[in-house]
Amino acid sequence: MAEKPEDLNLPNAVITRIIKEALPDGVNVSKEARRAISQAASVFVLYATSCANNFALKAKRKTLNAADVLAAMEEMEFERFLEPLRAALEVYKKGQKGKKEVSEQKRKEKEKKADCEHEKSKEDEEGEDEEEQRMEEETEEGEEEVEN
Amino acid sequence: MAALVSSTEQESDRCGSEEENRGVEAGDGGQQQQTGPAAPGGSRLSKLPLARIKALMKTDPDVSLASQESVFIIAKATELFVEMIAKDALVYAQQGKRKTLQRKDLDNAIEAVDEFAFLEGTLD
Numbered sequence: 001m002a003e004k005p006e007d008l009n010l011p012n013a014v015i016t017r018i019i020k021e022a023l024p025d026g027v028n029v030s031k032e033a034r035r036a037i038s039q040a041a042s043v044f045v046l047y048a049t050s051c052a053n054n055f056a057l058k059a060k061r062k063t064l065n066a067a068d069v070l071a072a073m074e075e076m077e078f079e080r081f082l083e084p085l086r087a088a089l090e091v092y093k094k095g096q097k098g099k100k101e102v103s104e105q106k107r108k109e110k111e112k113k114a115d116c117e118h119e120k121s122k123e124d125e126e127g128e129d130e131e132e133q134r135m136e137e138e139t140e141e142g143e144e145e146v147e148n
Numbered sequence: 149m150a151a152l153v154s155s156t157e158q159e160s161d162r163c164g165s166e167e168e169n170r171g172v173e174a175g176d177g178g179q180q181q182q183t184g185p186a187a188p189g190g191s192r193l194s195k196l197p198l199a200r201i202k203a204l205m206k207t208d209p210d211v212s213l214a215s216q217e218s219v220f221i222i223a224k225a226t227e228l229f230v231e232m233i234a235k236d237a238l239v240y241a242q243q244g245k246r247k248t249l250q251r252k253d254l255d256n257a258i259e260a261v262d263e264f265a266f267l268e269g270t271l272d
Binding site: 008010011014017019021022023025026027028029030033035036037039040041042044045046047048049050052053057062063064065066068069070073075076077078080081084085088089091092093095096098143 | 192193194195196197200201203204205207208210211213214215216217218219220222224225226227229230231232233234235237238241247248249250251253254255258262263264266267270271272
């Protein structure tokens with residue numbers, strides 16, 4: 001799965017949308033300009049990654065973290081990005097927390113359901129009239145015997 | 149080679165949806181759905197698909213692992229970068245009394261703006 005930087009482009013539609021939202025109405029972008037911006041964005045990712053990685057290595061870490069990226073932005077002279085990036089990071093972190101809690105809840109619910117399933121089938125039958133219940137239990141037993 | 153696997157298990161559904169869309173990549177429309185339904189919450193903050201950003205980062209042989217947050221910040225920074233370079237290029241289009249951004253406007257911006265120096269010689 002070794003993909004080269006040249007093969008990995010950012011999705012055209014998204015790049016176009018970001019450009020359009022940044023520019024006033026009525027302004028168009030030629031295909032060549034769009035392609036160049038997309039390429040520039042990929043180069044930016046690689047440059048930022050490399051820069052951030054240097055900070056991580058300096059700190060003797062093998063995992064790139066958010067602080068490394070922010071430090072890289074400063075190094076690359078994109079200080080103007082720092083404020084909005086920090087703000088976005090806060091929101092992102094909260095979102096991630098919520099996601100973890102949701103997936104943990106789901107896991108717990110799954111386990112509960114697995115336990116309850118046996119009991120639930122019994123409960124359904126008990127909900128009916130007693131007479132029917134008795135009959136069903138008898139037939140159930142009968143069926144079991146047949147299966148065996 | 150240690151890849152960016154450990155910290156990104158939560159993104160697996162995002163990666164899955166991206167793989168499904170790969171067949172549709174020729175058309176632009178399909179790509180927009182990647183960050184939408186697959187993973188709620190954080191992913192909506194980034195317009196760019198984190199899985200693709202991560203894949204790009206992985207092409208650097210010196211990078212072993214990257215936290216989810218770092219991938220997100222790079223994605224966000226890239227968004228800001230695109231906005232910035234588009235706006236800077238627009239200045240040159242306007243100087244040429246054009247309403248359409250052209251490749252040469254980009255080249256001018258790259259030459260003129262210090263922060264874009266790293267781009268020199270990198271574009272086709």
